[in-house]
Amino acid sequence: MTDTTDFQNLAPSAGQKFRQRTLPFLILAAILLAIPMTGPSRTFYTVAHQMGINVVFALSYNMILGKAGLLSFGHAVYFGLGGYLAVHAMGWIEEEIGLWGSIPMFFLPIIGFFGGALAGATIGWPSTRRAGTTFAMISLGVAELIFAAAFMFDSFFGGEQGISGDRMNGIELFGLSLGPIAEVYWFIAFWMFVGILGMWAFTRTPLGRLSEATRDNAQRVQFIGYNPQRVRYMVFIIAGGFAGLAGGMAAVNYEIFTPDALSLLPSGFVLIMAYVGGITYFVGPIFGAILLTYMQSMLSDFTEAWLLYLGALFIGIVMFAPRGLAGIIFGFFDGLRGAERGAFLKGWITSLVGGLFMLIGLIILVEVSVRWSNGYGEIYEPFGLHLDHASPLTWLLFLATTGAGIGLTALANRHKEGTT
């Protein structure tokens, strides 16, 4: 037996560390700093702020779904409770109760973090004792309980009309009065950056690593001397805290919170955002949050059936691309770097075109049906075409595009099976 003195150092080099860890954050900071220089419109700011809030919210959700493997149907509870606490704090700052008068509005997301973590610590105690499907059902039940209770305690939740506040009070920090929307931008950008950095840093801590280990094999974690229930509980508290941080950002941005923010709808939406983006990647939920927020605010102007597209997108991702948008994007670049670049590109483009055809077919079907269902006699007229629900042209187009789409994707799949 000889001692091998030479060994391969598997740790990333300084250059790799910089490229994979520091550089993305520098780019993010640069983008955030550059955006206001382009002189964006009011609408842009409104959507961008919503994106910033949703990015933090979706990332906090992925801490429990992607990293800890806990599927929750009630994550909006922590977002909402954190946000509610922040709105109340906004009022306390305005009235300068006790020490509150000396706290700037800028730090409200920290109050939100505290509120969300507190809610997570209370609710997580009974619910994180179980994982998997049971946890999913419990989270749903607890979310319903809190949502229903919100209408009973008006002094905290404000009933139907909610609680509102005024962000232009207290001490100004960095010369930001938070009045005009362009000043709120800096607030959102700062906290979004802090949130992303904080959650990324969390994945590097021993607890963050343990949460992934608990997801993969709870028994082994127990074997090496950790308590998986406690790991889940602690991760749950921190995820609740970051959701509360997003809630605090929303409190300053909208200056109002209603019990609807705690309901099952936003909980479902955050799940879809994180999953569509890709829960196996850290950046996945960021992509998902940006895309879906854009869809929510833009697509809902074009079509009233946008939830149908959302459902179809979600099912499509679950069935055909379980690694989400991030998986598609990174898979594309990996494929380009791979050996059989030509074959890969051909297959990829075939399925892309096939997917587009199927999307066109779906759009025709849905838009024509929606107009027929409304019964106002409105007719779907894309590009000057006259698509009536009774005209054969409509159904011909629908069948042709859907057929072409299914054919092309089947071809791409067969090709893929042939090569591997």
Add this chain to the structure above:
Amino acid sequence: METLVFGLLNGVSYGLLLFMLSSGLTLIFSMMGVLNFAHASFYMLGAYFAFTISGSSSFWIALFLAPVLVGLIGAAVERYGLRRVHPNGHVAELLFTFGLAYLIEEVVKIVYGKTSVDYRVPDLLNFAAFEVYGASFPAYRLFVIVIAIAMLIGLWYLLKKTRAGLIIQAALSHPHMVGHLGHNVPLIFMTVFGIGCALAGLAGVMAGNIFVTDPAMAIQMGPIVFVVVVVGGIGSLEGAFVASLVIGLLQNLAVGINASFADIFGFIGLSELSEVGRINISSLAPVLPFLLLVLILIFRPQGLMGEKEL
């Protein structure tokens, strides 16, 4: 006394409806490990199909045809959707049904409109069955109880006394062994999923005209059904039965109690004017199932009849 009797009767009929829904969910879950999030959507489909069919023919045809249609749709969903997702694990399957719930709701909105449809109790059953303390109990509710009990006996007979039930039960616990013995396990899964959905559809046919048939009915019912399954003990049909009745009775009895917390806890000094004191027991009814869920989780995490802690 009057409220007590009516609370009991309504509670039993509502509880049995809940059992119709949760039995399908429990069957599917204990067999395939899939928590069908869209289960309440199949319940909604049952109500809407019954509305269409009873509009063009009669309620009695709808009573048989609508659950069958829903069951067929369920089987198709299993065959072409769930089976594809299955290799990615249970969470992916759960998410698939979650997306499906969105889709079904939107499609229903397009086909039937966003407001409720006029699905009514059939004329033949639209009379008072009997009178207690001067108030009448509708015959249709009695009919619901009869159908639910018939279904319960039928299900019990199918699972415990027939050969098909034996194979299903075997496939529940040891799917691979059953497969090796030459049974088509995927087909069994598809059938069970179809039957589960058909039971939900039947519940929809029965409940759609007692309550309202609108696109929100799935979202309203879904969480309560999950509570029933967890409280009863996941995968236990007996537990689901007990939990359905308990929740049905609890909700219907609470509605009848016109007392606030201040009336009850006044002796320890709870004021009529405080926020907690003003809460009325009857307004608490919709929260009770979820409260029960939390209590069960703290004191008996395996559920009423569940055997193992999952």
